[in-house]
Amino acid sequence: MSADRDLVHILASHAADLRYEDLPEEARSAARKSILDTLGVILAASGMEPAVRGVMEIVAESGGRPDCTVLGFGGRAPALMAAMANGALAHCLDYDDQTQWGQHCASSIVPAVFAVAERQGGVTGKELIAAVAAGQDIFGRLRCNVEWKKDWNLSTVLAVFAATASAGRVMGLPASRIAHAMGIATMQSSGVMEMVAGRGSDLRGMYAGFSAKGAVLAAMMAEKGVTGIDRAFEGRYGFMNTYFGGGYDRAGILDRLGRTFLGSGTLYKRWPCVGTAHSHMKAAIDIVQENDLRLDDIQEIRLHVGDYHDLMCQPLDERRAPATLADAKFSLPFLVSVAIARRGMSVSDFSEPGLRDECVLAIGRKMTLVPDPSLDWKLEMPPGRVEILARDGRRWLVEGHDVPGNGENPMSWGDIATKFRECATVAFARLSPDALTEAIALADGLDGLDDATRLMHCLAIPSALPPS
Structure with a gap:
């Protein structure tokens, strides 16, 4: 972990080399919970947020290879657009999980990893869990160790890197290619706090769609041989200097890397709001x-x-x-x-x-x-x-203490499953009780699946979006 080696390479190696067997059960459990929780929130948003309809229509008219599942509204789309669609839904209700320090990453990571997993095929549940856990850990390490002035929207500015690392891992890219992908992702790292703090914009709900799509695009470009930025994070004009004026704690980002997994402290919301x-x-x-x-x-x-x-x-x-x-x-x-x-x-x-x-x-x-x-x-x-x-x-x-879903009063797997069912009851297109039961069981037993995308397929429906 030489100071001469840019953080982008160290974090890329972390994502590429992490083995499922190296993860503590707390990190595996958090990844499983985040996957089921995010899928449920996506379903709920399809029925509860009218503004997302326009995004779904754009996805439908874009055409392309029908490789990947679009949740809630049904149908299939290319990986890029499926990540955009599912990501746009994932944060719409502000019901997605968050770190114990605030901000959201699973709403970017989960749509991205499922998109590339469906595109690629043959991704095991263990590989998906490891990829999600790696992304959650990378996001937490960046979140805790940059000097945030409440100017950038950290959920998108940082999550695109976490989601890119996770997507690259799912695609089986070596560390060098994931580093290239994370460098490419600097072109997708964006979002100002006025979007969140201002009023009247639908973007506040949809922003994870941009980082999920950006992550998939970056990983796909790296897979095709496009090179990134060698000192993407720590170069003189790199990410840390440009976004945070050089205010970051390198030692903190790397502290116990590969031994402590910050996704383990993920919080799951019981109330659908900030x-x-x-x-x-x-x-x-x-x-x-x-x-x-x-x-x-x-x-x-x-x-x-x-x-x-x-x-x-x-x-x-x-x-x-x-x-x-x-x-x-x-x-x-x-x-x-x-x-x-x-x-x-x-x-x-x-x-x-x-x-x-x-x-x-x-x-x-x-x-x-x-x-x-x-x-x-x-x-x-x-x-x-x-x-x-x-x-x-x-x-x-x-x-206010003992807030439902916070660290003092966390949600169990049973609580997450109940929330998933509740979310599904308000989806744009309703799923059968048997499909929901199957999804919960598949998520709970994700570690044993030879094909992790079975979880998406049991929630898939034909397109339910009528013509505009």
């Missing part, structure tokens, strides 16, 4: 449930917010009543309002009529903000604090 809102939601639910508060009992709701929380609150009036489904999932006042009204949240809470729910909007009008720099986002996702004042003078200030 993860940095979950602690506030849990605090609000705890207050109203423990004190059996009704809307009329509440005089004011104060959200204590750090810097990133505040992004989800500005401008306050628009965040109380978001105009689009994509905005709703990133609007902290609206999300806390839904949590109070429902005393929880489900995937079916986000619909066009749901945006106009008068009970939810009335709760939002009671909200004010309390700036709190101690809640600024450094590395670990910051907690949320909610203060509720009752009309009779009672007052509660609670910090």
Whole structure:
């Protein structure tokens, strides 16, 4: 691991050389969970996010070799476009998994690895698990060790490299070719935080489609002999200097490489919205449930917010009543309002009529903000604090803990399977109960499959997308 050897080569070797047998069970389990969880969220998004319809129509009209499965809407497409379609769906509901430090990688990795696996054929379940685990580990190492100023959207800027490494591994590329692919992927590494923090854009939900497609393209180009960039990460004008002003911890990225796998700490969401809102939601639910508060009992709701929380609150009036489904999932006042009204949240809470729910909007009008720099986002996702004042003078200030799906209250395999079934019930084209049972069993026993793509095939349907 000489300092003369660019990180792109070291991480490429990590992906190429990693053996399934070298993975601890925690990393294997996280990969299996992420695969089933991501496929379920893709199915749900096909029925719950109207904006993705245009992407599916573009995929359908692009034609090409029908090598790969398009989930939710059905049909088949070339690997590039299948990765784009499934990736665009994977983050649409903000229901995909996340690292314990925030940001998302499986929504880029899983669509990419299945696309190249179907294109190639003969990929075992163990190979797929190892590829996903390698990508999750690479993403986590980069995420924890760059100086993020909340300017770039790390989920796409970093995930394209993780997904490229995973795709290259599935394709059986040697380390030198995966390094070339990761260099090529610098051309696909993009995304600004205004896409996330701004309002009115559908891109916030679809962004993983770009990194999944970019990863497949980079790996395919490297397979064909296209060369990348020798010092893609650490060159004078390389990734680290261009994106982070040279602010990265090389030793941290390489610490215990091949021995500790950061994907093991992946968090799986129980609520379909931005993860940095979950602690506030849990605090609000705890207050109203423990004190059996009704809307009329509440005089004011104060959200204590750090810097990133505040992004989800500005401008306050628009965040109380978001105009689009994509905005709703990133609007902290609206999300806390839904949590109070429902005393929880489900995937079916986000619909066009749901945006106009008068009970939810009335709760939002009671909200004010309390700036709190101690809640600024450094590395670990910051907690949320909610203060509720009752009309009779009672007052509660609670910090949200034991959030469903977080490290204190993780989701088991059974929880992931239940979520998968729930997601499938709102898909654009419904699958039979037998198909869902088979998918869960195949994902659970993925290690023993000679052909990992059986999991995709049991969820495949003919195209259900009517003409535009």
